[in-house]
Amino acid sequence: MSVLYGKPESLNDVPFTFCPGCTHGLTLKLVASVIDEMDMGDDTISVGCVGCGGYMPWFMNVDTIFSLHGRAPANATGVKRMNPDKLVFTYQGDGDLASIGTAEIIHAAHRGEKFTTIFVNNTTYGMTGGQMAPTTLIGQKTTTSPYGRDAGLCGQPLHICELLSTIDGAKYIERVAVDSPVSVRKAKKAIRKAFECQMAGAGFSLIEILSTCPTNWGMSPLESLERIRTEMIPAYPLGVFKDWEEGDK
Amino acid sequence: MTKVLMKGNEVIAEAALRAGCRAFFGYPITPQNEIPEYFAREMPLRNGTFIQAESEIAAMNMVMGASASGARAMTSTSGPGYCLKLEALAAMTLTRLPAVVVVVMRNGPAFGTMNAAQEDYRMNGNGGYKVVTFAPSTIQEAADMTFEAFDIADQYRNPVVILADGMIGQMMGSVDFDKLPAKREHLPEKTWALHGRGQRNGKSEFLFIAEGKNHYQEKYDAETILYPEIKANETSVEIVDVEDADIVMCAYGTAARMCVAAVEAIGSEVKLGLIRPRTLWPFPYETFGQIGDPCKAIICPEINIIGQMIDDVRIASAGRWPVHHVGDSATGPLTPDGIIEKVKEVWKEMKV
Numbered sequence: 001m002s003v004l005y006g007k008p009e010s011l012n013d014v015p016f017t018f019c020p021g022c023t024h025g026l027t028l029k030l031v032a033s034v035i036d037e038m039d040m041g042d043d044t045i046s047v048g049c050v051g052c053g054g055y056m057p058w059f060m061n062v063d064t065i066f067s068l069h070g071r072a073p074a075n076a077t078g079v080k081r082m083n084p085d086k087l088v089f090t091y092q093g094d095g096d097l098a099s100i101g102t103a104e105i106i107h108a109a110h111r112g113e114k115f116t117t118i119f120v121n122n123t124t125y126g127m128t129g130g131q132m133a134p135t136t137l138i139g140q141k142t143t144t145s146p147y148g149r150d151a152g153l154c155g156q157p158l159h160i161c162e163l164l165s166t167i168d169g170a171k172y173i174e175r176v177a178v179d180s181p182v183s184v185r186k187a188k189k190a191i192r193k194a195f196e197c198q199m200a201g202a203g204f205s206l207i208e209i210l211s212t213c214p215t216n217w218g219m220s221p222l223e224s225l226e227r228i229r230t231e232m233i234p235a236y237p238l239g240v241f242k243d244w245e246e247g248d249k
Numbered sequence: 250m251t252k253v254l255m256k257g258n259e260v261i262a263e264a265a266l267r268a269g270c271r272a273f274f275g276y277p278i279t280p281q282n283e284i285p286e287y288f289a290r291e292m293p294l295r296n297g298t299f300i301q302a303e304s305e306i307a308a309m310n311m312v313m314g315a316s317a318s319g320a321r322a323m324t325s326t327s328g329p330g331y332c333l334k335l336e337a338l339a340a341m342t343l344t345r346l347p348a349v350v351v352v353v354m355r356n357g358p359a360f361g362t363m364n365a366a367q368e369d370y371r372m373n374g375n376g377g378y379k380v381v382t383f384a385p386s387t388i389q390e391a392a393d394m395t396f397e398a399f400d401i402a403d404q405y406r407n408p409v410v411i412l413a414d415g416m417i418g419q420m421m422g423s424v425d426f427d428k429l430p431a432k433r434e435h436l437p438e439k440t441w442a443l444h445g446r447g448q449r450n451g452k453s454e455f456l457f458i459a460e461g462k463n464h465y466q467e468k469y470d471a472e473t474i475l476y477p478e479i480k481a482n483e484t485s486v487e488i489v490d491v492e493d494a495d496i497v498m499c500a501y502g503t504a505a506r507m508c509v510a511a512v513e514a515i516g517s518e519v520k521l522g523l524i525r526p527r528t529l530w531p532f533p534y535e536t537f538g539q540i541g542d543p544c545k546a547i548i549c550p551e552i553n554i555i556g557q558m559i560d561d562v563r564i565a566s567a568g569r570w571p572v573h574h575v576g577d578s579a580t581g582p583l584t585p586d587g588i589i590e591k592v593k594e595v596w597k598e599m600k601v
Contacts, residue, residue: 012453042447047314048457057455063443065317066457067310068340074307078314078322079443081298082272086445104310107303 008032010041012061021214021221023178024052024120028059028091030178030188031118034195035062035087044087047076047115049101052126052213053093070101073108073117080115087195088115094135095125098158105164105206112169112203116194119160119206122213123232130216134158137235142216161208161241171203171244175236177210179228193243202244210236252423257391257413258283258325260424261351262291264395265323267426270349271297272315272322274308276330279363280415281353284325305330309337309350316346317456319442321399325351327415328369329359338408339374343467344456347402349395351411353418356553356582364582365415367502370529370557377468379476381483382410382529384501388422393430394527400433405479412529414552416503479531486533487525492541494522495599496548496592497570499562501526504550510585511592519596529558537565545599547572548591552583 010032016025035044044062048054050069057064067075072090080088097105097119105117124142125131132145135157139148149157165173172194176187187209194205210232212224219227255263262284265273273292275285285301292299298315302308308324315322326334331352341348356366381401385391391413398409446453458467487505491497496519498508505525512521520543526533547570549559556574563572575591576583 042451043445045318045443045445057457061446061453063445063453064455065314065443066344066455067313068336071306071310071337074302074310075314075317077300077307078272078274078311078316079318080314081300081311082315082318082320083444103303104307107307110303111300 008036010035010044010061011059014059016059017055018052019215021212021224022052023211024055026178026184027118027120027187027209027211028056030184030191031089031091032060034188034192038087038192038195040087040195043085044089045079045083047072047079047088047090049090049092049096051093051096053091053096053120054127056091070096070099071104072096073101073104073113076115077108077111077113080113084114087199089195090115090117092117092119093126094119094121094123095133098134098160106167109164109167109170109204109206112171114198114201114203116198117206118191119208120211121160121208121236122211123157124213124216126213126216130213137231157235159236161206164206165241169203170206170242172197172205173242174240175208175210175238177228177233177238179210179225197244208236252425254421255388255424256283256419256421257388258353258418259287260388260392261325261395261411261413261418262287263426264392264429265349265399266291266295266297267429268321268396268399270321270323270399271295272312272320273297274300274302274311274315274322274324276302276305276308276326278305278327278330280355280365280418281325281327281351283418284351305333306336309334312348313337313341313346316341316348317344317443319439319444321403323349323351325353327353327355328357328361328372331369331372335372335374338380339376339378341408342378342380342471343376343458345406345459346408346456347406348408349398349402349411350408351395351413354412354414363415365419365503365552366582367414367504367552368557369412378471379530380408380410381479381531382412384412384526384529385417386502386505386525388417388420388424389428390527391417392424392426396429400436401483403436404433405475406437407475407479412502414502483528484531484533485527486536487523487527488536488539489523489525490520491522491524491539491544493520494541494544495520496546496595497522497524497540497544498548498550498588499524499526499558500550501529501558504552504583507583507585507588508550511588514585514589515592519592521592532561532565534561534565544570546570546595548588548595549574550583550588550591551576553577
């Protein structure tokens, strides 16, 4: 009997422990599938972060190091420089990458480090209980913006793809979503493109994935997917911001 | 090779290269700049990696990544940067990753000044970890300790700190690199180094806490197995004339050099002994048992205001002798004259 669909080899057998409707599990499966399809499982090193994304290492069947809050890009710099022929990626949430880790991500891109960042943006700090992130939308209620995010006090949401695409060392930058089967297929292609950019030695690559947090948003899984479409995509337009093969977009 | 005259910071960098360090990540801060500058010149010529990081935080996390990949990795800094590095240093003790961190101390707190000082004796990250901490007192020792630090870090899978004061970093002195200590044998193979699971026949490695352990188990094992082993094997101290001394001085780094100057200046007037810890952790507590009956007091000169190592000296003394501090004054840093004055003052009190 032939297997038509199975779990990627680059995931281990530990069941996902994410909340119902959370898209981390789906995203990790996409990453693992692309690693398998590129036949890179034996030659991949992943770098974890702090937050819900920090659960990544517990589910991946590739070499992994757990990294401090926001520091994954610095950690990955050390890993990749010592392993120039391996596939190296960081897996970071928006609290981790867009707040405490802004210096590390900007300078990894700035140096043109040849690793990939999978950036999961769900507009909140999930693990700590739903606090405001730099990516939280205007008016969004969180435990630390209980009256809704006020741009006058907290600024506008930070656009990481737009920011990083101004940096020369960043060679592939794309924002995708995982709200529908069509989007998920596009997300997978984007991850593959970023890994190929890395293995071609072109420079830094990052895929931002607009994701859900039903628990902290106080929404059902379906309502959460709908929120990606109705609130997040209008604020964070999807698309390719930088493509080393085609020049700047 | 014969002796050469070199600056302490450059000696540290050269010794690290000779120890096989091929990954250095740094950030500019006085008085340690000659270390990253040396690596910036040498690494491209010696098949190594040098990165000037965006911050001390990033530099230390790069060290962590390079070490996780099996490389002998190093960084250097001074007090204001050391506190930023402690985040990843603490993480490396938990994840059991070797590395060498050089701290060329200046005075503080925070920005402080560029003046050499011994003010970071107590600086530690979170979680109660311990790391072997070397305190070089001569330029040759700076080379020897840096070289040995890499072996010790690899042997125990635990980072090693070189706590040098700014004077050691900035002064020139003679060094003979042929006299570096012998490289340790039977260092453990880094089977855990991250190069992809293909290196381990498909078995992936997750560097966080040792497989099968939880946090408590890891820390319990560190305190009950690892640290006692390090204490037993790596405690290092120089002891001079403590058996018949009237007063024993205890000092490290440049303060210990000043003690030697004080001994020469005082001559036979007072019999002075010296305990000079070469490792600050493990601290040589047991050495104080060698102090002879004539001893009436301990003096602990440090390049700071009220003393930091002095607390360990008091623990080691266990009430057997009064322990006196001498250090910086309101007008400037510790000097040999300040030590001489303190010795005479204590001696006078003792004779009354």
